[in-house]
Amino acid sequence: MTGPEPVGQSASIRLVERRRRVREAGLGYVLVLPSLVLFAAFVFYPFIHTLYLGFYRTPPFPGLPRHYVGLAQYRSVLRSGAFTSSIATTLAFAAMTVPASLVLGTALALLAHARLRGIGVYRTIFSSTVATSVAVASVIFGTLLNPVVGFLPWLGLQTAPPILENPSWALVAVAVTSVWQSAGLAFILISSGLQSIPDDLLEAAQVDGANSWTRLWRVTLPMLTPTLFFTVVVGSIVAFQAFGQIDLLTQGGPIHRTNVLTYAIYTAIRQDNDEGRAAVLTAALFAITLVLTLIQVRVLERRVHYGR
Amino acid sequence: MGRVALEHVTKRFGDTVAVDDVSFEVDGHEFVVLLGPSGCGKTTALRMVAGLDEPDSGTIRIGERIVNGVEAKDRDVAMVFQSYALYPHLSVRKNIEFPLRTRRVPSQERGALVVQAAGALGLEGLLDRRPGQLSGGQRQRVALARAIVRRPEVFLMDEPLSNLDAKLRVQTRAELVELQRRLEATVIYVTHDQVEAMTMGHRIAVMDAGVLQQIGPPQAVYDRPANLFVAGFIGSPPMNTITARVSNRDGQPTIEVPGGSVPVPSPLAPALHRSATSEVVVGVRPEHLRMASDGFAPATVTVVESLGHELHVICRLTDDQMVIVRQAVGGAVPHEGDAVSLSAAPGDLHLFDGGTGARIGAG
Numbered sequence: 001m002t003g004p005e006p007v008g009q010s011a012s013i014r015l016v017e018r019r020r021r022v023r024e025a026g027l028g029y030v031l032v033l034p035s036l037v038l039f040a041a042f043v044f045y046p047f048i049h050t051l052y053l054g055f056y057r058t059p060p061f062p063g064l065p066r067h068y069v070g071l072a073q074y075r076s077v078l079r080s081g082a083f084t085s086s087i088a089t090t091l092a093f094a095a096m097t098v099p100a101s102l103v104l105g106t107a108l109a110l111l112a113h114a115r116l117r118g119i120g121v122y123r124t125i126f127s128s129t130v131a132t133s134v135a136v137a138s139v140i141f142g143t144l145l146n147p148v149v150g151f152l153p154w155l156g157l158q159t160a161p162p163i164l165e166n167p168s169w170a171l172v173a174v175a176v177t178s179v180w181q182s183a184g185l186a187f188i189l190i191s192s193g194l195q196s197i198p199d200d201l202l203e204a205a206q207v208d209g210a211n212s213w214t215r216l217w218r219v220t221l222p223m224l225t226p227t228l229f230f231t232v233v234v235g236s237i238v239a240f241q242a243f244g245q246i247d248l249l250t251q252g253g254p255i256h257r258t259n260v261l262t263y264a265i266y267t268a269i270r271q272d273n274d275e276g277r278a279a280v281l282t283a284a285l286f287a288i289t290l291v292l293t294l295i296q297v298r299v300l301e302r303r304v305h306y307g308r
Numbered sequence: 309m310g311r312v313a314l315e316h317v318t319k320r321f322g323d324t325v326a327v328d329d330v331s332f333e334v335d336g337h338e339f340v341v342l343l344g345p346s347g348c349g350k351t352t353a354l355r356m357v358a359g360l361d362e363p364d365s366g367t368i369r370i371g372e373r374i375v376n377g378v379e380a381k382d383r384d385v386a387m388v389f390q391s392y393a394l395y396p397h398l399s400v401r402k403n404i405e406f407p408l409r410t411r412r413v414p415s416q417e418r419g420a421l422v423v424q425a426a427g428a429l430g431l432e433g434l435l436d437r438r439p440g441q442l443s444g445g446q447r448q449r450v451a452l453a454r455a456i457v458r459r460p461e462v463f464l465m466d467e468p469l470s471n472l473d474a475k476l477r478v479q480t481r482a483e484l485v486e487l488q489r490r491l492e493a494t495v496i497y498v499t500h501d502q503v504e505a506m507t508m509g510h511r512i513a514v515m516d517a518g519v520l521q522q523i524g525p526p527q528a529v530y531d532r533p534a535n536l537f538v539a540g541f542i543g544s545p546p547m548n549t550i551t552a553r554v555s556n557r558d559g560q561p562t563i564e565v566p567g568g569s570v571p572v573p574s575p576l577a578p579a580l581h582r583s584a585t586s587e588v589v590v591g592v593r594p595e596h597l598r599m600a601s602d603g604f605a606p607a608t609v610t611v612v613e614s615l616g617h618e619l620h621v622i623c624r625l626t627d628d629q630m631v632i633v634r635q636a637v638g639g640a641v642p643h644e645g646d647a648v649s650l651s652a653a654p655g656d657l658h659l660f661d662g663g664t665g666a667r668i669g670a671g
Contacts, residue, residue, distance in 0.1 A: 198393070200389050200393035201393050201395060203358075203380075203387075203389070203393070204387065204389055204393035204395075205406070205410075206359070206379075206380040206381055207358055207359070207380050207381070207385060207386065207387040207464075208381075208386075208406050208407035208410055208454070209407050209410035209411045210381060210406075210410045211410075214410055218395075218406075219395060222395075222397040222398075223396070223397060225397075
């Protein structure tokens with residue numbers, strides 16, 4: 001059929017269509033309202049308030065009015081040596097924990113994926129660190145690393161000063177605790193990723209002449225990349241927000257060697273009562289996390305194969 | 309080369325016997341179809357040939373070699389999976405190339421072989437796509453190309469056509485047969501579709517409940533089913549089976565069917581005598597049944613189905629057993645409720661033991 005559409009008819013159809021859309025959009029907003037309210041109260045408001053606090057210098061004594069300094073406080077805090085060294089510590093901590101827990105989680109998941117009798121026991125053990133609180137993990141490792149009753153001295157490995165007070169080793173010790181703890185989450189995520197790889201594919205590879213090593217590198221791991229990617233992103237965010245183990249094991253010491261950004265924020269507000277500085281550091285942590293996540297999404301997604 | 313033999317192969321999964329003492333041989337260049345309902349053990353049998361499952365007992369040979377305990381990768385077989393099992397993260401080219409890479413075929417040779425295999429299946433233009441960007445039929449071709457690229461001794465196919473739509477299935481069926489003849493390949497092909505089995509294989513091996521029921525050329529299996537299961541499984545609509553009794557009337561063995569009787573066809577009489585059974589099942593293909601005035605069993609027409617080129621007349625015998633009569637269109641069309649009498653040529657009657665279901669009179 002050819003010829004122009006009747007104009008009046010199509011206009012009225014468009015009107016009906018628009019009314020329907022408005023109605024649907026209204027319903028949509030009503031449905032997201034509850035979560036919107038929660039986000040506003042617990043995320044958006046604190047976030048904006050933090051940025052706002054960064055513009056005010058906190059007085060040295062409580063009770064005095066704080067005064068507006070604009071971007072000056074952002075500049076001074078972000079340029080301070082304390083900030084740069086804290087950033088360096090945080091990055092070092094993440095670099096030590098994220099790859100290690102990814103490799104450990106993947107290795108454990110591959111081991112536990114075998115169809116063996118009693119493998120469920122191992123799955124439970126491997127994933128149990130997720131259910132262990134940071135506090136408990138820290139106390140366990142604090143005890144193991146204790147210079148008097150711990151495991152290291154029992155092995156004859158002693159450092160002087162003791163490992164958690166040793167400027168060269170304290171961050172490594174805290175990182176080991178964190179790897180132990182986050183390997184459980186990596187294990188669970190990667191295990192579920194492994195289960196979503198169809199058996200057919202690995203069997204096809206087997207018939208196609210691939211040995212187990214080739215199957216791992218050419219089928220399993222490529223098929224696992226979306227999960228590995230997700231694990232790296234989540235693991236990085238967790239690493240950048242690590243706090244409990246540092247508070248319990250080293251309190252940011254010795255000589256600030258474990259003073260990661262979260263701990264610096266904590267000391268700024270609890271020890272120094274400096275809301276302004278804490279706000280600036282928090283904003284910086286947010287920005288760094290955001291940028292890192294964006295970089296990871298852009299860089300890693302190119303090498304990720306989403307199976308269909 | 310290319311021969312496959314299963315000798316008394318048994319496979320159990322827990323308490324279930326998936327494959328029960330199965331023996332058969334596939335000759336080089338032969339296309340054998342393993343046919344049976346789901347759960348009959350046909351896929352397990354195929355997987356044991358592939359090396360993906362190990363038999364609990366029995367021997368599997370490929371060529372002259374006993375392959376029990378030999379890993380799948382070392383068996384020189386190729387397999388096409390029902391799901392195609394294409395590697396989604398690799399391009400079509402890399403998928404086809406995969407079996408060559410794992411066997412360390414030099415890269416120039418690989419390229420030529422991939423192009424050749426892709427050419428044989430009309431995939432030249434799709435080599436740089438990912439499986440996710442292909443249609444079902446194209447994926448199926450990639451799976452086939454991946455199987456043929458290495459020229460293995462034996463091809464194993466596990467319901468490779470079942471994910472295609474009906475029209476494409478008919479077309480691919482013919483192409484697959486043509487490909488097999490051209491490559492002179494040895495193929496073991498698993499399906500539950502009797503049309504595929506009848507049309508594709510040199511021989512059909514019918515399985516049920518883990519047991520090999522019958523193996524033979526399609527026409528032979530159709531004409532002389534070894535037992536009631538095969539009789540009912542092959543043919544569409546399936547063979548009519550009427551439970552009956554054997555009696556001796558005036559010294560002449562007679563089959564008493566509901567409402568009538570048939571003299572035992574003379575070639576079957578000695579076998580019937582040997583089997584000494586009185587409960588039998590009379591089998592007769594729908595196309596061999598006729599509605600006549602002087603038939604052996606009275607019946608009532610209950611439903612008449614027209615398929616356009618033929619009629620299926622469903623009749624009820626006096627004891628409520630149902631039979632189907634297949635008629636070409638053009639003759640007199642029966643009506644529902646008509647009283648008819650059914651007849652068949654004595655040579656078209658099959659007799660089965662009422663207890664064991666085995667065919668009476670193998671000849």
